[in-house]
Amino acid sequence: MSLLHRQVRVFWPDLTAGQKVLGVGYASPCLRAWPGLQMNPVSVVLPHYDGVKRGGAGLRDSMVHTLVGEAGVLPFQSESFDRVVLMHAFQTQRQAVRLLREAAQVLRDDGRMILIFPAALTGRSRLKHTPFARELAFSSYTIKRLLDLACLKAERQEKMFFLPLTWECKNAHINFVSDIAGKMFVPGLGSLCVIEVVKNINAPLTLPLPVWQRRWRRYISHRPAFLRSFIR
Template sequence: MRTDILDIHDFYRSPLGGVARDFIVNRIAAAWGKGTGLKIAGFGYTNPYLEALDEATARFALAPGGQGVIRWPHGKANAACLVREYEWPIADASLDRVLIVHGLEEAPAPQRLMREVWRVLKDDGRVIIVASHRRGLWSVIDTTPFAAGRPYLRRRLEGLLRDSILRPTAWDSALFFPPVSGKLLVRVAKTWERAGAMLWPGLGGVVMVEAEKDMLTPVGLASRAGVRAIRPAIAAPQPLRHQSRRDNHT
């Protein structure tokens, strides 16, 4: 069961949500700028973040059916729609970038979601995932959408990406200040964020990763004249394996 769209929308209309959005947008802008010339889709609840990528050729906000959707952008032709978790109405290899915020933590099958990302990205496409960090306060204080679903550690997120033939290229963190509303906290959040990034970089409220589509990867071993050699081939997602009981509880 996903968090209701109205709860997420109301969070981003609050002072705390606005500050959180600004810190995360700064990290996204460092990687993608304003999205100049790019075709970008966001999955989860990405409306406030897509706003900053205003030089993109095209922007789409894809909302999972269990969450709900809000018309976006305001005052322009609607570019937001409900989609099935793993069946997006987007052609193969047609997007330059995919942004995921509030989309991974509550996904019933994260690997299937990542394979859908792989499918829609161009050969040189990239994805940025913003996920709640298991060691951060934002995943344990139940006052924001970042406390919903399954938080992630870097190693687990990296494994998920590699299993989906996506290669991590850059890591970052954000939201080092506690998720507590209040005028004073919001005013000092910038100072707190700067100090947290320097003093305890592993304790951010969200972990962020940029990954690229991996088109060439070893997919098997060939034996010839008694010699084992890796035979590279164009990558394609492999059939899902049943998770072990241990995996289901990590």
């Protein structure tokens, strides 16, 4: 967790005391990276988290205000937070889009968001014995498509944990050196993705198809495959 704290502080080194921070999923461990905040961060734990199923075990945290909420309806007004962290939050791609849109709704226009999830390439297998091993993993193409659907865009991305966690040394300095070496020599093979995201105010809106085009596509969908190959 010390490596993750170091990484999110690299993304947000200027987090001031008056800014409001929200965590979604189960982000309380990550929110402790900024102990000097004037207002304690707020964490919305989703119902699929194991601690909720066990009756709230492990959800109490003196540094974070914790509540249980749904992915599609966050109980906050629009543009309420300066920063949002999503960790242990994604179950399916459809749920991820709905959650990203809801998180963008409560994020201010100049705010920033961090997404933390396992990488699609052997990410979960190298994160055994952690909650990430049971989560949905995304490739670079998939996460870009999900961000486009939520009218968001990635500003920068880093990957972490280039070795299986069972090989990691308990010395924090050695772990930091091995992480830097992985970013230098094999930057695409990290197990955990950390992406900083902002609102895409120039995102195109999806317009409805004209009536004639909808009818034409419906007609072609019942034709042989060689005819459908001509339609884009």
